[in-house]
Amino acid sequence: MTPHTALIVSLLLPIAFGPIIALCGSRPNLRDSLTVVAGLLTFGTVCTLIPAVQAGGVAELNVLEFVPGLALSFHVEPLGMIFALVASGLWIVTSLYGFGYMRGHHEIDQTRFFFFFAVAITAALGVAYARNLLTLFVFYEVLTFSTYPLVTHARTTDALRGGRVYLGILVSTSVSFLLLAVIWTYVATGTLDFTPGGILAGNVEGNSLYVLLALFAFGTGKAALMPFHRWLPAAMVAPTPVSALLHAVAVVKAGVFTVLKIIVYIFGIDLLAETGTSVWLMYVAGGTVVISSLIAMTKDNLKARLAYSTVSQLSYIVLGAALATDWGIIGGGMHIVMHAFGKITLFFCAGAINVALHKTEISDMVGIGKQMPFTMIAFFIGALSVIGVPPLGGSWSKWYLALGAVDAGQLVFVAVLMISSLLNIMYLIPIPIRAFFPGALPKPAAAGTAATDHGHTDHGHGDGIHEAPILMVGPLLFTAFGCIVLFFYAEPVFRLIAPIVGR
Amino acid sequence: METIDIASWVVLMLGAIFCVIGGIGLHRLPDFFSRLHGAGITDTLGAGLILFGLMLQAGLTLITVKLVFILAILWLTSPTSTHAIAKAARLAGLEPKLDTSDDASEGAS
Amino acid sequence: MILPGLINYWVVVFLMMSGFYVVMSTGNLVKKMVGLTLFQTSVFIFYITMGKVAGGTAPILAAPGTSYSNPLPHVLILTAIVVGIATTAVGMALIIRIKEAYGTIEDDEIQAAEQS
């Protein structure tokens, strides 16, 4: 398969399977196996692109001339490669997990669920392969709209409200800021192609550059930069597989990926480094890191806590991009991968707990380690990876980010990283600890609510192992394992990313 | 030629005078039904004389024929219209303002 | 003598505007239509006025050397008159239907009927 074909096939596979999946709605087993097949095929195809990327050859493909002079065009470059790999790879895992979750939870309209799932993956791949800003924007929006039905899957009033916030913020920011910035860029430079070294230099100067950067940064609402982060916790009304894939992997990563790409290929890190345009963005990102970590600590709902954790982690990447140094970019890129594995593990665990024990509040989870040992071990590993403790993948990216901060001379952000790690420990580690060692730590204030929920709590204190279905536990163990592997085999990831900045 | 011009001039003027008199009548006469008579003057003799004067001007041509047609139709239709209006007014309940004085006193004058 | 050249136009403008005013101010649909007709008729007068040539006569060929008024506005207005009557007919048909449906042809009463 030539890179071109691989590109097309990988893009078309999920979307082609979408309708087939939808048609097989009446036969769940066939449908689910098809989903897995689609995932595997897609991932395989994406993998075939790796050699081409590593060889430096960029596969380029113009599909449609969107408007005269601006085509929907695709190529593969290292950053996109990483993102595509993560998204398509984790799709398989998530699908498997999703079958377990959806069946275990007796969710309605599973067909529709998997259909939109497939569309979302296509959109994510589209974002990853985008050759120019327009293409990126197009798939960015498609991603927003195709995930909306997933977020509101439950169709409850809560889901509806969450969906409104989700859509409202994402669409508002993208339309009013991002699109404006895109068109501005086009009007100013006459091109939207992602070009190494950036295209803005010489075309946009002075204050406009600040405005443009702001438009891009805040316009990419999916990057969840404060104050436009509200959608992320709101979207946690979604079923857990959605939260896992889309809000740990596809959607949020599409956001930070966009920021990275824009900074690298549109602004060019040299331009930013010279002009210092992005310094303010570092502070915003740093602020987001710290503040959302603090908010996370106040959340008793597990998914909400994870959501704020995600907000915080995403800003690492934005920070890495804003640092505009080689190491910062590399750190950001790697963090996409590392955080994806770590956070998806955590979400999987949250879902598994929900399915097995019907628990969503952290204060109810005291002592569940007995019932769900595998799950909670995986949770522990994932948490450590997110915190950035060796020997887990997360440590690498944090390391490089810190290097980047030093490089940029912004030592304050090294401190931010440290503080954030501490905060991560404070809000993540207590969960597995108390799961395994009930009473080991003082109960947080929120635990008081458990008393009112007595009947429920009882249910959790049954004897013996009460794990979630194998289809759920399997994937989460796999991703947890992935976190470990990524520490030892971070080299390939690094080698994939490094060429962006010419290393 | 001269005489015809003069004649037509006289006729036209007479017609004009009758027209205006009818118009004045339309305002002087006290109620709707008596005003019908004022209108009658302009429609019959006023219009007739003027058209006749024009005929004299035109001489024996098709124009005269047309004027004759106009006059004929006018004289056919105008009483009909007048009648129609009067009848409608009466149907609608409009009563003429009749002379209340003794019939004899009027006859004596 | 040519009378001060614009007085005619001003009167015509007055006519047009009185028609326009009737349309705008009345709530009675029939009167609105009448106002519209008034407006349109006045516009016709406007066109015809501008087609007049001092000393000209009707544009029907007569003895050579005769000066004629401009026939083009006449043609246009013939068309416009037809359009006017067509509009009137359709408008009147609508009014009758409205009367049948609402029992009134006053704008505000129709609106009141809708609100209740």
Added chain:
Amino acid sequence: MSDQPILRVIAKMFIPFLMLFALYVQFHGDFGPGGGFQAGVIFAAALVLYALIFGTEQAKRVAHPQALQLLVAFGVLLYAGTGVAGILMGGNFLDYGALDHHDPVHGQHLGILLVELGVGITVTTVMTSTFFIFSARKKP
């Protein structure tokens, strides 16, 4: 209203001449004021007068609504057909000169005659049927 003798008698005398006048206007539009449209309106006025005096139902027996409808269409078709004939004869649409290659002026004349007739027919029938429709409506 036919029980009103004055109106009835006068109208009866009147209507044939009105119709004749309409046709006169129709066919003399070339020479003097008038033409298809005016003729149509006058002809319609004659029919309206008849309907006023003798009642719409009676008038409908004379001018059958269905026939009127067909004639409405026919008038337009006559006009447009004359135009199309221009195309078929090698000219542009409505190019009457093409109707008679030897004598374009005659062609023009012929064309004008036909289109005026088309206008006249359409106008008459539309106006008449409009009046019929209006007057047949029962008072709500």
Added chain:
Amino acid sequence: MELINQHLPILQIVVPLIAAPLCIILRRRQLVWVFAVVVTWACLAMAGGLMLQVLSQGPISYHLGGWEPPWGIEYRVDAVNAFILILVSLIGAVVLLYAPASIEAELPEARASLFYTAYLLCFTGLLGMTITGDAFNVFVFLEVSSLSTYALIAMGTDRRALAASFQYLIMGTIGATFFVIGIGLLYMMTGTLNMADMAIRLQPVLATRTVLAAFAFLTVGLSLKLALFPLHLWLPNAYAYAPSVVTSFIAATATKVSVYVFLRFFYGIFGREYAFDTLHLEYFLVPLGLLGVFVASTVAVFQSNLKRLLAYSSIAQVGYMVVGIGLVSVTGLTATLVHLFNHAVMKGALFLALGCIVMRLGTVELGELRGIGKRMPVTMAAFVFGGLSLIGVPLTVGFISKWYLVSAALERGWWPVAVLVLLGSLLAVAYIWKVVETAYFHEPEGKTADATEAPLTLLLPTWILIGATLYFGATATFTAGLARAGAEALMGGLAP
């Protein structure tokens, strides 16, 4: 064939024109429908043919009656109106496919053959307005289309259709009369009615007050017709209570053609220099357009009748077009022209989707549509796609329009305009999403409980237009290319 090619411009109009009276003669409703369908599709083919001719040979001038232009009436087809012709005939042809099933459900009585006659007349009128190169001829065909529109609108089942139609009649006639006054003034100063000739002869007298008055009257008259805020009052009711077929057709075409005439007059006859450099019409158009966008969109958010909602959205969309005109650049005009097409396609599709709902439920009140997404998935999917396009989501035509409009605003350096345009489309999210939530986030109840999917005859045309929405949204080279060609022609002025 040669004959047809040569006479294509006039056949474009005359074929439906002759077909209309033939419909009366044919009488039988199915027969009439088949006939009308054949005619409209033939018109579409002819419009395509004209476009090809224009692209290969440049503007076509057709002399009606064989008289040279200033003396006779001229048909002038260039890139701009060939584009509009395609648009109108496309919508007309597709919507007509939809008509039989829909009007049987909605028309109070069997007036089908007359309905098709009026439809064809409206179609003819719109095409005629577009193709002509003669100022007064525009008025004549404007009235043909308007009169038939009044009748068509009044065919709605709700009695409000009558009141709405009458209101439209009054406003439309006032608009047309203003237009006639404007033309009269122009004629007075130039002595000609041919647009191209007028453009030339107007140049020396541009500075006069009379031309200014003509300009003002044309502006107001046309603004009434194209429902520019705040002269839009006739539109919501007219669209809301007309039969769905009619709404789809009119909403998709009538205001578009008016916009075209607007362009023709201001760019073609008065010329860009006069309209914009001297009189600064843009300072009037752009604020009004934006105001229209915001006010109408906000009102739309609070509508409970979906047709009214979309009607207000149409007013807002007209606002965008007007903004595009006011930006006075090739890109701005491209935005307007491309939006003409795009909006026609998507709004047509949306109203057709509503027609499907009306057919099954007899209502488009939002409160009665709970859970409709479950019962009529295909219809609602069409609605959602159309709605996404209205919002301006990428891969739909709405995005293309927005792209050009914002580009034009930024090119001119009017970034607040760009921002406002984008913010305006967020309001579209609000009103579209209201519908989506009702349709998908409630269990079917009441009328919707036992609704079924609309028949294929309705779905097919709806999806043809949705397909166009998506196709031209994904690859706008065709539409945008034509629009750009048209925009360049307009910027260059009409004078040969």
Added chain:
Amino acid sequence: MLEMTDLVDLALLLFLAVLAITIAKQRNLFVVVIVMGFYSLVSAALFTVLDAVDVAFTEAAVGAGISTVIMLATLLMVGTEEKTPSQPRILPLLAVVVTGAFLVFGTLDMPHYGDPQAPIHQHVAPRYIEVSGDEIGVPNIVTSVLASYRGYDTLGETVVIFTAGVAVLMLMGQALRFRQRDGDA
């Protein structure tokens, strides 16, 4: 002699103004319609004075004839009294005054009434006057222009009338029902 026609012209215009005011003030719709019919008649007379005999013909036939009849037929069904307007009508007046002022403003640069040098008498029309006799062979120039030079407009006009007929049929439907009954029988 010319002075007289101008005088007549002005007198008729003043009549029209008086009639227009009457129409505006009158509440009885019946009277309004009659006066409107008369307005048409007077304007037709004015057209004659202004040499537009064809137009006068048409306006008389339409305005005073058919149009009045149709309006009366409508009044039969809808009643004759206009309700007193409840609210003051400031806005319309304002709009009208502004529009009118603008028109008057526009007249200021117009060629004067009757001016033979006005552009409209210089450009297109002269050709009609000069050669239509030879080209068309019809003495009435208006007919030549109407039916031949601008014959297409007249086709449009016919279609407008046709449209009106169709519209009325659609709206009132009487004749159609009649036809169907007939057809079924």
Added chain:
Amino acid sequence: MSRLFSLVIILFGTWLLWSGIYQPLTIGFGVGSCLFVAWLASRMGIGDAEGHPVHLIPKLILYIPWLVWAIVKANIDVARRILNPRLPISPRMVKVKGTQRDDLGRVIYANSITLTPGTVTVDLQGDELTVHALTAEAEADLLTGDMDGRVTRLQGTKG
């Protein structure tokens, strides 16, 4: 049938008088038009004795001058009264019987009354005419029955 024929003849005569253009085509149109109108008239049923009183024409020629003279007299009378500052009028209603055979005759009578200013026929019911007279003299004139007799005689002889 003969009446229809006479109608055509009269119509055609009228046409010729109106037309003034005597080319074959125009005259041909004239013939066609007259036939068409006659056809329609017969369809309408208005070509009968009442609507097409061709038989009265000879006598009318005698009657009309008398009528015109009556009109002139009445006109002058009424005009004098209008111009008289005292306005010497005394309006009154009067009913008279028409002695004519049929409606046609009564209509001629009624219209003649209306044509002479000073008297207006307000109503015609059966053979009874209600007349509004402006003055006593006009009433008196009317009551002499002079006009009534003349109109009756207009029809009378034909039996």
Added chain:
Amino acid sequence: MFAATMAAVLVTMILALGRAVLGPTTYDRILGVNMAGTKTVLLIAVLGFLTGRPDFLDLALIYVFLNFIGTLAVLKFIEHGDLARNAGDGE
């Protein structure tokens, strides 16, 4: 000569018009309008002679016809009794 006649006709028209405008009853208005209508016929006839082109008398003819028809239509209208309610409409 024609001018003087014309002037007289105009004056008569003004008087008739005055009646039409002033009323007081609807019938006075109709009468005024009807009379002014016949005066229009005269006006046009005279005008033809005044301008030296008297061959437009067809116009005058049509005015007579239409005046008549108009009046009949009015009568028909009144006969339906609709007007009975508001016969004397005062101002």
